[in-house]
Amino acid sequence: xxxxxxxxxxxxxxxxxxxxxxxxxxxxxxxxxxxxxxxxxxxxxxxxxxxxxxxxxxxxxxxxxxxxxxxxxxxxxxxxxxxxxxxxxxxxxxxxxxxxxxxxxxxxxxxxxxxxxxxxxxxxxxxxxxxxxxxxxxxxxxxxxxxxxxxxxxxxxxxxxxxxxxxxxxxxxxxxxxxxxxxxxxxxxxxxxxxxxxxxxxxxxxxxxxxxxxxxxxxxxxxxxxxxxxxxxxxxxxxxxxxxxxxxxxxxxxxxxxxxxxxxxxxxxxxxxxxxxxxxxxxxxxxxxxxx
DNA sequence: GGTAGACCTGGACGC
DNA sequence: GCGTCCAGGTCTACC
Numbered sequence: 001x002x003x004x005x006x007x008x009x010x011x012x013x014x015x016x017x018x019x020x021x022x023x024x025x026x027x028x029x030x031x032x033x034x035x036x037x038x039x040x041x042x043x044x045x046x047x048x049x050x051x052x053x054x055x056x057x058x059x060x061x062x063x064x065x066x067x068x069x070x071x072x073x074x075x076x077x078x079x080x081x082x083x084x085x086x087x088x089x090x091x092x093x094x095x096x097x098x099x100x101x102x103x104x105x106x107x108x109x110x111x112x113x114x115x116x117x118x119x120x121x122x123x124x125x126x127x128x129x130x131x132x133x134x135x136x137x138x139x140x141x142x143x144x145x146x147x148x149x150x151x152x153x154x155x156x157x158x159x160x161x162x163x164x165x166x167x168x169x170x171x172x173x174x175x176x177x178x179x180x181x182x183x184x185x186x187x188x189x190x191x192x193x194x195x196x197x198x199x200x201x202x203x204x205x206x207x208x209x210x211x212x213x214x215x216x217x218x219x220x221x222x223x224x225x226x227x228x229x230x231x232x233x234x235x236x237x238x239x240x241x242x243x244x245x246x247x248x249x250x251x252x253x254x255x256x257x258x259x260x261x262x263x264x265x266x267x268x269x270x271x272x273x274x275x276x277x278x279x280x281x282x283x284x285x286x287x288x289x290x291x292x
Numbered sequence: 293g294g295t296a297g298a299c300c301t302g303g304a305c306g307c
Numbered sequence: 308g309c310g311t312c313c314a315g316g317t318c319t320a321c322c
Contacts, residue, residue: 132316137301183300188317227317248315 001068005077006059007086010094012110013037013055016084020285022115024139025126026146027162041079041118042151042161043072050153051076053084060084065155082207085113088239093279102288111286116237120203121196122162127233128188128225144180145189168193188225206238213240228266232281241281244269250284253292 017023017034027040037053049072052063062080081087090112097103105111117123129141149167150160168176168189176186195201201223209216213235220231232243244250246266254269255261269284276283 128317130316132299132314133301134303134315136303137315140302177300181301184298184317185300225317229316 001064001066001073002061003073003077004056004059004061005080005086007084008089009058010110011059011086011113013053013060013084015109015111016113016115019111019114021135022117022126025142027150027160028115039083039118040150040153040159040161042164043075045069045072047072048151048153048161049076050155050159051080053080059086079118083116083118085116085239088113090282093282096276096279097283100283103283103286105288106286112282114236114285117162120207120234120237121165121192123237124192124203124223124226124234125189127230128185128192129182130233131185131225131227131230141180141182141185145182148180165193165196169197185225191224213242216240217243236281236285241279242277244273244281244284253289256292257289
């Protein structure tokens, strides 16, 4: 089955795929040039499929090696738009970026969209797995989680979808600690999966929420394991760019860029990007830090 | 509201 | 091969 989905112009698939490290986290995969995207997903009907996404004129094509019913096609259509931000209009940001040499790549390569997972649950778990560990640790924990609990792709059981909240909820803290080696993050991931699974928390509803960013942030901070950095990261994924995901790396590069390498705190990072207003998260994210 | 210490893992390093 | 130290955000208890 094949479908073509248009994108709000301008759009560049490789820029979205390479927008951050998510592409290195299963069940995402890509070729060396980032010119295509592969993603294994378990649909609402239970079917597990591999989405193979490529750029076409004015949008993307999605190929799946299966026949799908209308409901499944609609779900994939909806998810691909979300994952690639195909409906996002970043025109005001591009206009501002035109005058900033450090954002030249934003204009030249049409950067600005951020790759998202199919569900906010998946992005929240992945974000928790980025906290207090090196990037290698995030990759290891995520891949083990997918390998341990993800539903298998029938045509290639080696490939798996990201586990559903229901699947993880059926596990226990000890398994997450000893098998997946999530460490102290185990109760956080388990708690999140269980509150979604039993209907206490409707995380996916936040995708379309119109509530002010400050309220959205409060909702995210209520999730165990999600602090200031993680909440800001998730707000970026939700298309709200008015908080910065400030980690130790941010303190280092912002200090070098704006404060001559002097020790700084989160306040100085925020101040450095204040002039970008509602776009400050994107300005920070796509800033040219290559000299550091 | 601010701060100190614990949490957990893997990698780097010295022996 | 073993032991020690360190980096990485968040939580909780305490002031």
